[in-house]
Amino acid sequence: MQKIEITCFKAYDVRGRVPDQLNEDIAYRIGRAYAQVIKPETVVVGHDIRLSSEAMKMALANGLMDGGVDVFDIGQCGTEEIYFATSHGNFGGGIAVTASHNPKDYNGMKFVRESSKPISGDSGLFDIQACAENGEFDEVAKRGELKPYESQSAYIQHLLSYVDVNELKPLKIVTNAGNGGAGAVIDAIESRLPFNFFKVHHEANGHFPNGVPNPLLEENRQPTIDAVLAEKADMGIAWDGDFDRCFFFDENGRFIEGYYVVGLLAESFLLDHPGEKVVHDPRLIWNTRELAESNDSVAVQSKTGHAFIKEIMRSENAIYGGEMSAHHYFRDFAYCDSGMIPWLLVAQLMSRRGKTLSQLVDERMAKFPCSGEINSTIADPKAVIAAVEAEYAGGADSVEHVDGLSVSYADWRFNLRMSNTEPVVRLNVESRADETLMRAKTDELLAFMKKAAG
Structure with a gap:
């Protein structure tokens, strides 16, 4: 095959506009290249609900089979179902065809190798890109075969292993799949749980009639908020398209910052497993x-990013x-991320404590108020971060560069880092039980950054 340039490879995965950046020819090349670089005997594949995903998956599968790999197809799924199937079925690798929360004319792929270990820019992804671009593929003795593979029943059983179903109260829960893939899992697990689900934008629809499933966008949160209030629900949950992330709303329809969810889940595990280690990113700590x-x-x-978190978790044997x-x-999910396990654990914590979600988080929010992540587009982010360090490092209790710049004082701290995927600088500020101080320092930092940027 002739050499081409492929522009859809990113730091952690493949994402590109269809058909100019990613199409079936490129998908075939990626399959051949994955087979040649990773050298698995078997690979499990699946696709999200996007209109182009199934055809893209079949082109990928043909590339893998022409590279001598036996391909096992789990059909339409979420990314975490590929992670589960890869480790559960002892496959040599796994590939999910998905563009998660990207616009509807995009598609992409997420890759793992054996035991669902991540494949990213520093662990083989760019080797796959170079091989796919070069188009020189080795002859193989025997073409691989395509076989269906059923993993959902084992996956659902695994999800349920994180909670004691007998402890769960009959909560009313709003679920918003965003017309992505999460609805199918809720339908499959519903009969095993005592919850009363009220389903919003539930059916999978690659046309995304209610907007691209990305609950981080404030305009996408309102349907969940409205449903929680209308149904007097105990909790609302919304997912992105491939449901490897989930977002929480309390009984008042308030969106819960992800920072406090990390604390809830850490607490949930450590109540049952005291002494186990947990891992967090440096933004808010x-x-x-x-x-x-x-x-x-x-x-x-750990540094921010799934490959770093998973690596630290493996080396520290961290439970979460x-x-x-x-x-x-x-840890028990092959150190991978899941958007289904978190809400089950939060529901169990609410049931055990006899507390509402707002009661569980309000105390922590008062104790450690935070700004939430504030993104600023800056022409020369390195210069601005250096200027911030020069201004704020003096007199600080600690200055760290684990991921961007982290500066801590006795009663407040901040992290400022460049995005791995977008041309923005991200600021997070927190304080010790002083929301007024946190807000003042956030405003002060943003004003200083603006001035430093010229």
Whole structure:
């Protein structure tokens, strides 16, 4: 095959506009390249609900089979179902055809190798890109075969293993799949749980009639809020398209910052497993660390990003890892992220404590108020971060560069980092029980950054 340039490879996955950046020819090449670089005997594949996904998956599968790989197809699924099937079925690798929360004319792929270990830019992804672009593929002795593979029943059983169903109260829960893939899993698990589900934008629809499923966008949250209030629900949950992230709303329809969800999940595990380690990202840390220490545990810091979190979790044998961006990772889920396990654990914590979701988080929010992540588009982000460090490092208790710049004082701290995927700088500020101070310092930092940027 002739050489071509492929522009859809990113730091952690493949994402591109269809058909100019990603199409069936490129998908075929990626399949051949994955087979040649990773050298698996078997690969499990699946696709999300996008209109182009099934055809893209079949082109990918043909590339894998022409590379001598036996391909096992689980059909329409979420990314975490590929993670589960890969480890559960002892496959040599797994590929989900998905563009998650990207616009509807996009598609993409997420890759793992054996045991659902991540494949990212520093662990083989760019080797796959180079091989796919080059188009020089080895001859193989025997073409692989395509076989169906059923993993959902084992996956549902695994999800239920994280909770004691007998402890769960009959909560009323609003679910918003955003017309993505999460609805199918709710339907499959519903009969096993005592919950009363009220389903919003539930049916999978690749046309995305209610907008692209991305609950981080404030305009996408209102349907969930309205349903929680109308139904007098105990909790609302919304997912992105491939449901590897989930977002929470309390009984008042209030959106819960992901930082406090990390604390809830850490606490949920450590109540049953005191002394186990949990992992967190460097953006907001004090709440998670205090909850870990109060449960005789250690909270370990990791760079932001799934490949880093998973690597630290494996090396520390951590039971749970969380990012405030709503990615939650579980040791017993092959150290991978899941958007289904978190809400089950939160529902169990509400049931055990006899508390509403707002009661569970309000105390922590008062103790460690935070700004939430504030994004600023800046022409020269490195210069601005350097200027912020020069201004704020003096007199600080600590200055760290684990991921961007983290500066801590006795009663407040902040993290400022460049995005891995977008041309923006992200600011997070938190304080110790002083919301007025947190807001003042947030405004002060934003004004300083604007001035420094010229």
